[in-house]
Amino acid sequence: MSVIPLPAAPAELPFLGRVSGRAAAPPRRVVRAPRQGARLEICPAELVEPGRGQVRIAVEAAGICNTDAMFAAGLIPGVAFPFVPGHEIAGRVDAAGEGTTAGVGDRVAVGWFGGSCGVCLPCRRGDLITCRALKVPGWSYPGGYASHVVVPQEALAAIPDGMSAEHAAPMGCAGVTAFNALRRSGARPGELVAVLGLGGVGHLALQFAVHSGLDTVAVVRGSQKARLAKDLGAHHVVDASAADPVQALQALGGADVVLATAASAPAMSAVLGGLAPRARFMVVGVDSEPLAIDTMLLVAEGHTVIGHPAGTAADTEAAMEFCVRTGVRPWVEPVPLDRAADAFTKMLAGAARFRMVLIP
Template sequence: MSTIRSVAVAEPSGKLQVVESEAVAPAHGQVRIAVEACGVCHTDSHFVDNHLPGLAFPVTPGHEIAGRIAEVGPGVQRWAVGDRVAVGWFGGHCTYCDPCRRGDFVHCERAQVPGLAYPGGYAESVTVPANALARIPDELTAVEAAPLACAGVTTFAALRRSQARPGDLVAVLGLGGLGHLGVQFAASMGFDTAVIARGEEKASLARELGARHYIDSTRQDVAAELTALGGASAVLATAANADAMAVAVDGLKANGELLVVGIDAAPMRLSPLQLITNSRTVHGHPSGDAMDVEDTLAFAAQQGVRAWVEEAPLAEAAAAYDRMMRNEARFRMVLTTGA
């Protein structure tokens, strides 16, 4: 096999360094992808800082992968060399655990997350299970597709599975890497879209992304403002702030849903009365399986939804990662290999 460049972290909280290794030939049911682009996600810090069970160092992060199939392993059907594909947080399923037997692949008990189950996408080549693949439409470049495989599908799938219907008020809490995509998806789905964020200076950005309403949480009562608009059928909580999520619950109408996709380890402080009186629900959403990613890519291609990204070559992965973790990027860093 050929030698490839990848980015590895030798020890917890260590520095990201470019290393050379042999490309991994695909085994039965696998394909090898020539990586063209890989998004840098905030969740990558959980890999770098050893916050996930089962990590074995050195670690190569990266779960927003886009490229072309370079090699097909035995037993793989429907995929061929040259196919454009993406792989997200959902990096494969076992097919035989109880959730898989029920078709609930995203909750596979042996879920294969890139960077954890196998080396991730900060590399020129990655070998993955074929059941992790999503087809990239011709309208999307690899750089455009990569962030949609994680950040995109997380927001798209949560909105699509909500009880909200076109014309309903849907609010997006937070205007970062997840939120800026959530606003675009919500507006494209026909929702009366509101954004809840900190600071009046973000109002113009919210409207540029497709929102009709803006609520500045630093000076306005979020629940009161949502109620004045008729109450939200859903609040897509992308901000990693449990307190801000809890505040939005009282702005839900009857049968409204808080859709939780932002990660915060702090408890969410809610009273049962807030939920019972108006039959409200709090619903956590993981990213989505391979077909969810493929549907996300197709919808984004049709509707013009795009992540706002800054590109950096693979050799500058350490600087790109630091820029992302310091929240200096707007809104996604994407590593490119030049392939």
């Protein structure tokens, strides 16, 4: 899930403090937010045994999503403090509860989809990601900023051979979001796919489009992002800080598909005039501002605007398998768990290239 960054400057978010007084390493360590807006603490915690239908994962990597910072700042309702953030998790099963089939040592990833109720109407229709009681790690139960985490077995995605934990962790949210957005756009050979934004989700969306054989244009801001887009394989690059993106897209024939990963409603609105007739506009980025749409243009051109959530564990597996076959990988910056504050600051400043990943 791609979201708007926190309105406060990173320096105003003193995220990390250390709980001292123990010389020996505890059996479990967590990074938690004790109160809304308070400093995150790294501290010892009880090593919880998994219950029926649950497994415990020894965490090897945990990606940092913008949503985690919003949870910590209390900008998303339903967060019960203190809580442990983290919904991009990779590691190995180290204990399995009754009624599970997972094996100790299995390599697994867990993402935004952290379990579903199985009984609501969306679940009964097979649309688990829109479950009315969707479980999200770091929101519904303690998340992955920890040495161990307990999750429902249904949340597990098997990590394929050839993919490291550091690369697998972001696939549970950023990766599967980008992968599913492209799949559900219906993009076909010969069509032009525009990727708006080049962050944690956008840099993966761009790679997925390129490695699917699609004509791909990256719409970014700034010469540095433009160079990075070229490095990632974009066939065309539009620097919206130096050129009109509408004119640039129309010069290419108009975008048939837009994967709008930028967390900016104005940036999305600014490219709507650059679409080809009957284009599909996939909204992935989240902004607190409403999205302004010219309804005459929408109707006259026959465009479709689609809001897109992340994906299930099965979707995450499909995304990782595609990565192994094609060489697509998230660009990650590994950081020790006890330096979560530095990682948060860098992510909020927009300086991550492109996913900060905590290593317990």
